[in-house]
Amino acid sequence: MTEQGYFTESSSADVVVSRNAAAKDARLAQVMEVITRHLHAAVKEIEPSTEEWLAAIRFLTATGHTCTDWRQEFILLSDVLGVSMLVDAINNRKPSGASESTVLGPFHVADAPELPLGSDICLDQKGDPMTVRGRILGTGGAPIAGAKVDVWQANDEGFYDVQQKGIQPDFNLRGVFRTNAAGEYWFRGVKPKFYPIPDDGPVGRLLNALGRHPYRPAHLHYIISAPGYEPLVTHIFDPDDPYINSDAVFGVKASLMAKFQPTVTEAGTTYAVEHDFVLAPAK
């Protein structure tokens, strides 16, 4: 190696990348080259003091120490920096006319019960009743019969059943439905509410220092699948939610708005939601 080959402020990224010439995996070498070049460019733009660099090391360490079997603070960090949504967008580019995806989130349960169309997934009668209906269509507009519609939602206080085991009934506000011959689905639930992401750890403290709130606007989760089509992981959102324009994890898309139409009676308020989804053909 010549004198030029040693690390200097200007050669830094080239020198680090050149060390990966014998990498065992070409994809890993490519990924690490991109990461190294952007990391060095960011450091050169920021010009961190030694104390600031150490603060970054401490933040990453605290984020790692917050991760347990039941809490993933690095995924939360990815979420609040928009990285999770960007990875979702890259992996779910849809043809024109197909419904858009959004993040899966941590609260999906694989073995929710399959229920008859029209069932009420709210098992504890809490909150304002809501009916949800719509159609599952192909990009050509034809209804898809027998499509699997897996739905889940937080309750009227913003909690999922798995966050309140022993308080909510098991499988509360979850269900799997199959569309009828006209491609229609319908079920009953409760009006969802906005809720905070876990904000008592390093990521919550970062949000606070950045003047950001931790809330996600009210939404319903869907995974929709049918033979011959790309599965769709998405939400629908309440456009009247106070946090609709500032989802802490950037999950909102304009095409995913669904009006939660209220009906006020002496007995209380009920809501009706109607939303069709268009599936892209399988690749």
Place this chain on the structure above:
Amino acid sequence: MTEQGYFTESSSADVVVSRNAAAKDARLAQVMEVITRHLHAAVKEIEPSTEEWLAAIRFLTATGHTCTDWRQEFILLSDVLGVSMLVDAINNRKPSGASESTVLGPFHVADAPELPLGSDICLDQKGDPMTVRGRILGTGGAPIAGAKVDVWQANDEGFYDVQQKGIQPDFNLRGVFRTNAAGEYWFRGVKPKFYPIPDDGPVGRLLNALGRHPYRPAHLHYIISAPGYEPLVTHIFDPDDPYINSDAVFGVKASLMAKFQPTVTEAGTTYAVEHDFVLAPAK
């Protein structure tokens, strides 16, 4: 917020950065903007699959879980990606003619004993004896009398005393010296050897996958300080070391080479090293 304000693949970084408008600290907002833009640019270049994104999450989590009170795996990650050296370079730009800095490393001890010039810092008589001498000068070439020269080194097997408590004597291979009226320092030690950074964790596995070894070439550590001058944190390196062109943490600079001159006798081999340092004036 208009429809254009929602997160899309093309607007992603702008949307995330716009959320920091109410940040409590302008520097934090600036740092997070640079990090967010480079992070999103890197994700767009890499186009990670969901599985690759999850592998990155798992790597960061394992790195965090490897950090303890006595091991800092995120600093190690920063080291092997050249980030520590880049931060060092940015914070220690020297005027022409002044000696260059390199990383402090994790093995400095604050309270090493001050010793008379010529003392042997090797307390257990292991390894090949070495004499080290040189001068501490200002950028104008004038010797600096009374400069503090804090030195430490690994032993002939590549271990520092703090890594082998109970095996090596306390304060083995450490000492603080003061230059004489001619700006000279000299002491005795042992010929140092290359050694690996901790490679049994996530960072070691990454190096292995990248086809990189974990070794640092043989070196001596210095912190040199004197009133009216910038303190200098640096090493000198053995140019004949097998790893001199591939230091795992990128600490080598051409100006920090110091010939370890051998003398072979019937009693064994001894080494002589001579290296002057030039301190920059205090800012």
